Amino acid sequence: MTATTEITITGAQVEVYRHPVSHPVATSFGVMRDRPAVFLRLEAADGAFGWGEIFANWPAAGAEHRARLLIEDMGDLLKGQSFASPEAGFESLTRATHIRALQSGEWGPFRQVIAGIDTALHDLVARRAGRPLRQMLCDSAADAVPAYASGIAIRDAARMIPEARALGFQRFKVKVGFDDDADRARLAECLDMLEGDEILMMDANQAWDRTRALRFINAVADPRIGWIEEPIPADAPEADWQALREASEIPLAGGENLAGFDGFAEALARRQFTFYQPDVAKWGGVTGCLRVARDVLGAGATYCPHFLGGLVGLQASAELLAAAGGPGWLEIDVNPNPLRGEDDWLAARMQAGDFLLSDGTGTASGLGLDSPCDGFGRMRTLTLTL
Secondary structure (H helix, E strand, O other): OOOOOOEEEEEEEEEEEEEEEEEEEEEOOEEEEEEEEEEEEEEEOOOOEEEEEEOOOOOOOHHHHHHHHHHHHHHHHOOOOEEOOHHHHHHHHHHHOHHHHHHHOOHHHHHHHHHHHHHHHHHHHHHHHOOEHHHHHOOOOOOEEEEEEEEEEHHHHHHHHHHHHHHOOOEEEEEOOOOHHHHHHHHHHHHHHOOOOOEEEEEOOOOOOHHHHHHHHHHHOOOOEEEEEOOOOOOOOHHHHHHHHHHOOOOEEEOOOOOOHHHHHHHHHOOOOOEEOOEOOOOOHHHHHHHHHHHHHHOOOEEOOEOOOOHHHHHHHHHHHHHHOOOOOEEEEOOOOOOOOOHHHHHHHEEOOEEEOOOOOHHHOEOOOOOOOOOOHHHEEEEEEO
16 A cells, blocks of 8 residues: 555554453463553644554563553654655664664564554555555455454363354364363364354464474364464474474464564465464554565465454454455454453454454544544553653
8 A cells, every 4th residue: 555645643642451351361371361452543744543553462561561662762763754655664664673673682572563553554544545444455355354263262162162153253263282182172072063164273372392283283183173373383493394284184374473574485485384374463564464465375375364452453454354355264352352342342243254344434444443442441551642
């Protein structure tokens, strides 16, 4: 997308929210004991504004750190600065923060803040044009995208899969990598629960080494399992990934822990995955993820945006998937989280397994959101203004 006019940033406001949860969200590497979100609002000289979201799930103190990084360490790179387009802003900020990230060793946090800024810049330009973001990126973008229910710990699947089905989902992803014997037994129960053409995916969150991964994968292989996500660490040797590709009876998925155009290009060249999953709030924003998505589709693989956060990032992921096209599915966390949207909001947008997108009329153009922080005040922990 190329902006028709220059974007001059006159201000920014970043807000941190934490939703307390009664039932922690477990992964193989750790537990989330609340649900954080970092939402960013950028303002331009002409009065236009846009929203973005910055990754904040890990570490536990990461949300407040990312907010301070944006305002206190990158404020000079934003306020008063002019960008010819969101893409130009992404490239400029990536270059300008290279030494800062190198000096501090904080490559991830800087990338995550830039991702949120990039999304906000795209939202701003689309709002200015009065069009949905997906149509700014692709005139023929669809108004709905296939979705799957995510964030389901295997131990809770017997309860959560029927609940997700009631919301309108037909695809489900369970988290494994806890206790292999117990996980295998529970996975068999999950497969027995599937109805009709429903599909089950697995996410090990980098829990295994190559030997353990292959033992688990081939013990549970079933045509109703769509993929196994991150069975080994993202930075495992290429020989380990190659062994998995050659021996696994289940397609491989990953990408949320890759960063940079070169990182994704190398993974594509190696055919590391069948399903590629860049995260709009973690690296790249709209600029990076759309380019990667198009490269993925051009290589004959499938783009499935990764996302497990708040409302702004979820909507951005949906708009991206609609613009990119292809057979991929939108990831939607189905654990209770008002920062993502209440269940009745989600149920209203799910129809026969698809997530319906806003028509983008009026002030709800861009990401299809008007004031995404309305009603979140009781969960706000920090507000910083530039």
